[in-house]
Amino acid sequence: MRSRQIQTFVAIVAAGVMVASCSGSTDSSSPESVESTVASVEDTTTTTTIPIVRAPLTGAQAPDETVIGRPAMVVKIDNHPKARPQWGLNQADIVFEENVEQLTRFAAVFQSQGSDPVGPIRSGRLQDIDLLASLNGPLFVWSGGNAKVTSEIRKSTMIDLSHSAANEAGGFRRESSRVAPHNLVAETSKLWTLAPADAKPPVPQFEYRADGETVPADAKPAGAVKISMDGVDVMWEWSPENLTFVRSQDDKPHVDMEDVRVNAPNVIVMSVVYGKSGSSPVAKTIGSGEVWVYTAGALVQGSWERTDPLKPYVFKDTKGAVIKLTPGRTWVEVIRAKSAVHVPEGIDTASVPYP
Numbered sequence: 610m611r612s613r614q615i616q617t618f619v620a621i622v623a624a625g626v627m628v629a630s631c632s633g634s635t636d637s638s639s640p641e642s643v644e645s646t647v648a649s650v651e652d653t654t655t656t657t658t659i660p661i662v663r664a665p666l667t668g669a670q671a672p673d674e675t676v677i678g679r680p681a682m683v684v685k686i687d688n689h690p691k692a693r694p695q696w697g698l699n700q701a702d703i704v705f706e707e708n709v710e711q712l713t714r715f716a717a718v719f720q721s722q723g724s725d726p727v728g729p730i731r732s733g734r735l736q737d738i739d740l741l742a743s744l745n746g747p748l749f750v751w752s753g754g755n756a757k758v759t760s761e762i763r764k765s766t767m768i769d770l771s772h773s774a775a776n777e778a779g780g781f782r783r784e785s786s787r788v789a790p791h792n793l794v795a796e797t798s799k800l801w802t803l804a805p806a807d808a809k810p811p812v813p814q815f816e817y818r819a820d821g822e823t824v825p826a827d828a829k830p831a832g833a834v835k836i837s838m839d840g841v842d843v844m845w846e847w848s849p850e851n852l853t854f855v856r857s858q859d860d861k862p863h864v865d866m867e868d869v870r871v872n873a874p875n876v877i878v879m880s881v882v883y884g885k886s887g888s889s890p891v892a893k894t895i896g897s898g899e900v901w902v903y904t905a906g907a908l909v910q911g912s913w914e915r916t917d918p919l920k921p922y923v924f925k926d927t928k929g930a931v932i933k934l935t936p937g938r939t940w941v942e943v944i945r946a947k948s949a950v951h952v953p954e955g956i957d958t959a960s961v962p963y964p
Contacts, residue, residue, distance in 0.1 A: 662674050662677060663936070664676075664677065664702065664720065664721035665677070665720065665810060665811050665812060665813045665814075666681065666702035666703055666718060666720045666721065666811060666813070666814060667702050667721055667936060667937055667938055667939075668813065668815070668817030668934070668936035668937070669721075669936040669937050671721055672721060672722060676720070676721060676722070677810060678810050679720065679801055679804065679808075679810060680720075680745070680746065680747060680748055680768075680801075680804050680808040680809060680810060680811065681702075681718055681719070681720045681744040681745065681747040681748070681810070681811040682718070682719045682720065682723075682747060682748040682750060682770075682797060682800060682801065683716050683717065683718050683719075683737075683741050683744065683747045683748065683749050683750065683767070684697065684701075684716075684717045684719065684727050684728070684730060684750040684751075684795075684797070685714060685715070685716055685717075685730060685731050685732065685733055685737070685749075685750065685751040685752070686698065686714065686715040686716075686717050686727070686728060686729065686730065686731070687714065687715075687728070687729040687730070687731040687791055688706075688712060688713045688714055688715060688841065688858075689712060689791055691787065691788060691791040692729040692731075692787070692791040693858075693863075694863075694864050694865050694866045694868075695715075695728065695729065695865060695866065696724055696726050696727050696728050696729075696794060696865065696866045697717055697719070697723075697724030697726075697727035697728070697797075697865075698715065698717060698865050698871050699865050699867075699869055699871060699872065699938075700719065700722050700723065700724040700727075701717035701718055701719050701724075701938065702718055702719060702720050702721050702722075702938055702939070703717075703718040703814065703938070703939050703940075703941065704716070704717045704718070704873070704938075704939075704940045704941070705718070705740060705741075705940075705941045705943055706838065706843070706940065706941070706942050706943060707734070707736060707737075707740065707890075707892055707943045708838055708839040708883060708890045708892070708943070708944075708945070709734060709839070709889065709890060710839075710888055710889060710890070711839055711840040712839060712840040712841065713838045713839060713840065713841055713843075714731060714734070716737060716740065716741060718741075718744065718747070719797055720810070720811060723796075723797030723798055723801070724797050725780070725796040725797060725798050725799075726780070726782075726784070726794035726795065726796055727750075727794060727795055727796065727797055728784070728793055728794035728795060729784070729787065729791050729792055729793055729794060730750060730751060730752050730772070730781075730793045730794060730795060731751070731752050731790070731791075731793075732751055732752050732753055732754045732758070733749065733751040733753075733754045733758055733762055733771075734754070734758065734889055734891070735757075735758055735761060735886050735889070735891055736889075736890070736891045736892040736894070737749070737762070737767075738761060738762065738765045738767070738918075739893075739894050739895055739918045740892060740894050740943070741767065742765070742766055742767075742918035742919050743811075743812070743814060743915075743918065743919055743920055743921045743922070744811045744814070745766075745809050745810065745811045745812055746766045746767065746768060746808065746809065747767055747768065747811065748767075748768045748770050748800060748801070748803070748804055748808070749762065749767040749768060749769060749770060749771075750770045750771075750775070750779070750795060750800055751770075751771050751772070752771065752772050752790070752793050753771050753772055753773060757886075759771075766919070768804065768805060768808065770800055770803060772793065775795070775800060775803055778799065778802075778803060779795050779796070779799050779800040779803060780794075780795045780796030780798075780799040780800065781793065781794070781795045782794060782795075812921065813921070814921045814922070815875075815921070815924070815933075815934045815939065816931050816932075816933045816934070817933055817934050817935070817936045818905075818933040818934070818935060818936070822933070823905075824904060824905050824907045824909060825909060825926060825928075825930070827927075828907035828908060828909045829907060829908040829910075829951070829953065830906065830907055830908075830953065830954035831847050831903055831906055831907055831908045831951070831952070831953070831954060832846065832847060832952040832953055832954045832955060832956050832958065833845060833846040833847065833952040833958045833961075834876065834878060834901065834903060834908075834949055834950070834951055834952065835949065835950050835952060835958070835961060835962075835963050835964070836878065836942055836944055836948060836949045836950075836963070836964075837948045837949075837963045837964050838942070838944065838948070839890065839945075841858055841859060842858070842859050842860065842963045843856065843857070843858060843942065844856070844857040844860070844958065845857075845873075845876045845903065845940075846958065847903075847906045847954075848872070849906065851872070852874070852905075852906075853872045853873060853874050853937075854872060854873055854874070854875075854876050854903060854940075855870045855871070855872045856870065856871040856872065856873075856940075873937070873938045873939055873940045874904065874905075874934075874935040874936075874937035874938060874939070875902070875903065875904045875934045875935055875937065875938070875939040875940070876902075876903040876904075876939070876940050876941075876942065877900060877901075877902050877903070877924070877939060877940070877941045877942065878900065878901040878902075878903070878942045878944060878949050879898065879900050879913050879922075879941055879942065879943055879944065880898045880899040880900065880944055880945070880946045880947075880948075880949075881893055881894055881896075881898055881943055881944070881945070881946075882896075882898070882946070883945055892943050894915060894918070894922075894943070895915055895916065895917075895918055896914075896915065896916075897912055897913060897914040897915070898912065898913055898946075899911075899912060899913075899946075900912055900913040900924050900932075901949065901951065902924060902932045902934070904932075904933075904934050904935045905935050906954075908951055909926050909932050910926065910927060911924060911925050911926040911927055911932055912924075912925055947964060948964055949964060950962075950963070950964045
């Protein structure tokens with residue numbers, strides 16, 4: 610009798626457990642059960658940080674991820690007085706200023722953004738081949754050149770998008786408000802559509818400081834740098850309000866077609882030896898020399914070195930450490946030796962003569 614009573618009791622308990630399990634009404638609605646479930650979810654939740662996509666030629670966040678894979682585009686921009694103000698200088702990731710015949714010319718490198726229009730566009734030079742070779746086969750936008758220059762550029766790693774090669778497909782036209790030959794413009798948006806199918810993006814040309822990283826302790830606070838280029842006096846002044854360097858030419862503010870002062874967070878003053886090809890200067894950018902790097906309102910002095918034109922320049926300070934730039938756009942002044950003077954912070958720039 611006692612055995613049968615025990616069996617009956619076990620059966621009743623088992624049935625009760627089954628009902629509670631099927632209904633889910635008792636345990637799942639209890640405060641203890643809810644708190645346990647929340648704690649379990651919180652314990653397994655992880656935070657995912659989306660990495661910033663950075664443009665290769667600025668080290669800054671790319672405005673659009675779709676542009677990261679496109680090739681670099683170099684546009685030769687005129688700096689003749691009749692060509693000013695120019696289009697596109699404040700949109701280029703990097704601008705090289707090089708000496709030409711008693712004047713300077715700009716090799717404006719576009720990748721993270723473009724400019725429609727861009728120009729005025731002028732001819733290429735032999736020195737452009739080595740100067741720009743590390744950009745990984747860039748599109749080269751120019752008005753043309755003499756037979757020797759044309760032949761050498763077409764044999765180089767650059768992609769020829771001259772006026773004759775790209776023409777209307779690249780948006781080339783004559784700007785009616787200017788006089789020839791200082792009135793040829795094109796459109797970067799159209800020129801990029803002419804890139805070869807196998808064109809590749811450029812590799813980074815500089816190293817950049819991480820967030821919170823400062824310039825070296827022995828960097829000199831900078832007021833400005835004054836440079837005697839061929840046929841033009843150039844000055845870059847630090848603007849604390851805008852955290853950038855602003856440019857002047859012949860002691861006048863240099864503005865673009867939007868009436869915006871030409872500016873850049875970084876200015877590299879690279880001293881090179883200039884040879885000659887006929888009447889044209891030829892900058893020798895394979896080798897080494899002195900460099901002044903202006904970044905974050907300071908001057909870091911050191912040297913540049915480059916043994917292979919297909920590889921970027923290496924900039925090191927006097928202690929041998931790689932000089933890092935502020936993420937953003939960069940101007941490179943390719944100067945003759947002893948043609949720049951540093952203006953310390955707090956000194957009136959007018960009191961310092963051009964070298």
